[in-house]
Amino acid sequence: MTGTAVICGLKLTHDGAVAVITDGRLIFSTEAEKIANSPRHCGLTDAGQILDELRASGVDPGEVTHVAVDGWTPRVDGSSYVELRGRDGRTHPLAVAGYSDEPGGPAGPVRPVHGDGLPLHPMPGGFASYTHSAGHLFASYCTSPFAERDRPALVVVWDGGMPPFLYRYDPRGGALRRVGWVGPASGGLYPIFASHFPPFRVDRRSPDRDRMFGMEALFPVSGKAMAYAALGKPDEDAIAVMERVTADLPPADTHLRMYGWTREVLRRLDGSGLPDATVISSFQEYLFRVLLAGVRAALRDAPELAGLPLCLSGGCHLNITWNAGLRASGLFEEVWVPPFPNDAGSAIGAACAEMVRVTGRSAVRWSAFAGPGIRWDGVVPAGWSARPCDVAGLAELLHRENEPVVVVSGRAELGPRALGHRSIIAPAVSAGMRDTLNRLKHREGYRPVAPICLAEHAAEVFAPGTRDPYMLFAHDVRPEWVDRVPAIVHVDGSARLQTVDASNSPTYELLRAYHRLSGVPVLCNTSANHPGKGFFPDPGSAMAWGQTRYVWSEGILYTRGDN
Numbered sequence: 001m002t003g004t005a006v007i008c009g010l011k012l013t014h015d016g017a018v019a020v021i022t023d024g025r026l027i028f029s030t031e032a033e034k035i036a037n038s039p040r041h042c043g044l045t046d047a048g049q050i051l052d053e054l055r056a057s058g059v060d061p062g063e064v065t066h067v068a069v070d071g072w073t074p075r076v077d078g079s080s081y082v083e084l085r086g087r088d089g090r091t092h093p094l095a096v097a098g099y100s101d102e103p104g105g106p107a108g109p110v111r112p113v114h115g116d117g118l119p120l121h122p123m124p125g126g127f128a129s130y131t132h133s134a135g136h137l138f139a140s141y142c143t144s145p146f147a148e149r150d151r152p153a154l155v156v157v158w159d160g161g162m163p164p165f166l167y168r169y170d171p172r173g174g175a176l177r178r179v180g181w182v183g184p185a186s187g188g189l190y191p192i193f194a195s196h197f198p199p200f201r202v203d204r205r206s207p208d209r210d211r212m213f214g215m216e217a218l219f220p221v222s223g224k225a226m227a228y229a230a231l232g233k234p235d236e237d238a239i240a241v242m243e244r245v246t247a248d249l250p251p252a253d254t255h256l257r258m259y260g261w262t263r264e265v266l267r268r269l270d271g272s273g274l275p276d277a278t279v280i281s282s283f284q285e286y287l288f289r290v291l292l293a294g295v296r297a298a299l300r301d302a303p304e305l306a307g308l309p310l311c312l313s314g315g316c317h318l319n320i321t322w323n324a325g326l327r328a329s330g331l332f333e334e335v336w337v338p339p340f341p342n343d344a345g346s347a348i349g350a351a352c353a354e355m356v357r358v359t360g361r362s363a364v365r366w367s368a369f370a371g372p373g374i375r376w377d378g379v380v381p382a383g384w385s386a387r388p389c390d391v392a393g394l395a396e397l398l399h400r401e402n403e404p405v406v407v408v409s410g411r412a413e414l415g416p417r418a419l420g421h422r423s424i425i426a427p428a429v430s431a432g433m434r435d436t437l438n439r440l441k442h443r444e445g446y447r448p449v450a451p452i453c454l455a456e457h458a459a460e461v462f463a464p465g466t467r468d469p470y471m472l473f474a475h476d477v478r479p480e481w482v483d484r485v486p487a488i489v490h491v492d493g494s495a496r497l498q499t500v501d502a503s504n505s506p507t508y509e510l511l512r513a514y515h516r517l518s519g520v521p522v523l524c525n526t527s528a529n530h531p532g533k534g535f536f537p538d539p540g541s542a543m544a545w546g547q548t549r550y551v552w553s554e555g556i557l558y559t560r561g562d563n
Contacts, residue, residue: 005358006063008054008123009351011070011135012082012094014219015343016044020059021351024359026366028057029340029348033534034371034412037541040532041219047086047119056372062122068354069115070346071097071131073161086119094118096129100162103180107168110134110176110353130353132346133157133165133314137176138356139349140313141169144336147363152308154179154332156295159314159343160188163253164291166298168305171362179302182294184251185287187316189258191218193283194225196262197276199444225280226319227447230492232277234285241268242286288322292329299331309334313349315342317472318416320496324474339368339470340415348414368470368504369421371412376538380558384543389557391506395513397550397557398523402427404437405550406528406542409506412535417471418527419498420452420507422535424548426487426524427514433487433524440547442531448496449524451488454511455499457521461485462497471498485522498525 009019009029019029030053032044044050054061074080081093097113112128119125130138136157146153150171158164163186168177195202200221245264246252252261269279299306310332317323317337327335338345348366356362380386389397398405404426413419424441426433434449450471451462459465462475475497477489488495500508515521528536536542539553543560551558 005065005355006059007066007068007351007354007358008064009068009070009347009349009354010044010050011343011346011350012045012084013043013070013072014041015346016042017344017347018044018050018053019347019351020054020057020064021355021364024355024361024363024365026348026364026370027059028370028372029414030057030372031344031534034537035534036537037530037533040534045083045085047084050120053372056375061120064123066354066358067118067120067124067127068112068350069094069096069127069129070135070350071099071113071129073099084119088119090119092117092119094127097131097134099131100133100165101131101178103165103178105178107170107175107177109174110357112353112357128354128357130350133159133162134353135346135349136313136341137167137169137311137349138352139340139345140311140336140338142352142355142362142364143338143348143366144311145334146309146311146336147171150363153311154305154308155311155313156182157314158183158187158291158316160186162186162314163251164294164316166295168308174356174360174362179298179305182298183290184246184253185261185290186253186258187314188218188255189252189261190225190284190287190316191221192258193262193265194221194228194280196266197280199228199276200224222315223318224444224447226284226321227490228277229281229284229321230448230490230494231446232275232279232281234282235274235278238269238272238274238279238282239286239289241265242283244268246290284319284321288325291322292325295326295331307333309336312337313341313345317341320472320474323472327473337470337472338415339413339417339419339472341472342416344415368414368419369411371414372537373411374408374538374553376540379540381540381543383561384558385561386556386558388555389552390555391509392513394552394557395510395517398425398427398514399517402430402433403550404433404440404524404548405552406536406539406548408528408536408539408542408551408553412537415470417498418525418535419470420500420504420525422528423525424528425510427518428485428487428522428524429518429520431486437524437526441526446491448490449488449526450496450498451485451522452498452500452507452511452525454508454515454521455501457515458497458499461522462495465497467499467501468497469499469501469504471496473497484520487524488522
């Protein structure tokens with residue numbers, strides 16, 4: 001790597017991660033939660049761990065030439081700091097860029113805040129820092145097909161601590177235009193509102209850490225609420241109440257204002273008799289309408305923005321219903337969401353922003369499977385046996401036994417969605433499989449199970465069935481397939497589809513082999529992990545978990561002997 005810019009991106013707060021880009025290629029990105037069964041959303045605050053991850057991924061820390069640190073929420077005095085514990089045991093505060101950008105000003109290159117004091121010797125002590133919002137922007141744009149084509153694009157960033165913000169980015173000269181806010185509410189309003197309902201209630205008195213009061217306790221809520229919303233339908237009267245509250249109160253863009261907006265809506269809906277699922281469904285629809293109206297208004301006020309493709313980023317764009325709605329709006333040439341729209345992609349985004357500044361490149365070559373590889377001592381737990389089994393044999397097992405299998409293969413996925421390398425795979429041909437998977441994962445019964453489908457057959461089974469390799473858009477299951485793959489059909493007939501082509505190996509080969517045996521090009525896919533932890537880092541962890549009879553990894557089938 002001598003003579004080449006080696007750029008290390010760091011996200012040190014929740015959803016911590018370290019990523020390296022060199023010569024326009026993402027070498028790796030490791031999220032802290034994917035190390036040794038660590039807790040979901042954990043930070044990366046230890047310098048020794050960062051250096052270890054660099055070395056484990058084949059990067060000599062001494063060859064790193066540039067470091068970029070993700071920005072963070074300002075304190076009361078307006079300054080932004082993150083903390084990193086050095087190998088000496090001391091905590092080092094690092095002054096970084098803020099959270100969001102201000103609208104307006106001329107289009108031009110992104111400008112970082114420069115800092116020093118990184119306790120990461122032999123890496124540089126100095127670093128560049130970009131706003132948290134800018135990191136989301138570049139994580140999405142630089143990995144998009146538009147960057148490959150050198151094509152300008154719009155980018156909407158909507159994250160937990162900020163309302164949706166619209167940018168225009170032109171890779172020719174790296175010109176970034178901060179168009180402005182396209183909605184009044186920070187993304188945190190979604191889990192805050194949902195947390196007031198029994199399925200997701202957050203209670204500071206609860207011994208369950210996921211029910212304790214605090215923003216960290218809200219992390220699991222959004223995905224559950226998105227699934228729960230499908231149990232109801234939007235109610236126009238409820239939406240009208242939300243519109244009136246928004247008109248009557250200041251923008252719901254701080255924690256206190258988000259709680260205030262929530263309480264006022266619930267007060268006005270008290271006595272309406274609406275089921276909880278209807279209220280949450282109405283709330284989800286209301287937020288989408290506000291977003292779409294804001295984007296339409298921005299395009300109307302600046303006609304030169306029309307006709308461009310759209311990139312989406314920020315945690316709110318894990319919402320497959322909103323993503324699909326924006327794509328179906330007809331406003332955009334194309335819509336792109338990376339597999340890491342939430343803060344799992346922030347280290348990548350910081351590194352991309354620095355790549356743009358240092359090298360002038362705006363496109364990065366990358367793979368969705370650039371996470372950590374399998375790290376395992378190879379010890380098979382007592383009660384388990386191992387035998388060779390190729391992909392065709394695994395397909396035959398799934399078809400014959402109709403049981404779930406944990407698959408741990410190659411390098412882990414980037415982002416929060418298991419895409420076949422750290423997955424529980426199962427046949428979708430019986431409705432009972434959804435219940436089986438939810439039970440073994442200790443999930444609520446209303447939670448859907450996602451399908452993986454051969455890309456070349458997706459339009460036969462799903463509508464629209466377009467290429468969606470990262471499970472980030474809602475599709476409908478076509479009526480003639482509902483009874484053939486009932487395990488992946490949500491209560492509203494939708495599915496969080498992942499299409500699979502030859503670039504995703506061995507999942508593609510597995511689906512093809514299963515299709516030949518069964519005539520069905522679809523399997524169930526859900527993440528393989530302990531409750532509240534990141535993906536299994538190795539097959540030994542899956543066997544220690546012990547909730548499935550079979551674990552498959554790198555051509556070996558491990559079978560529990562007590563069944």
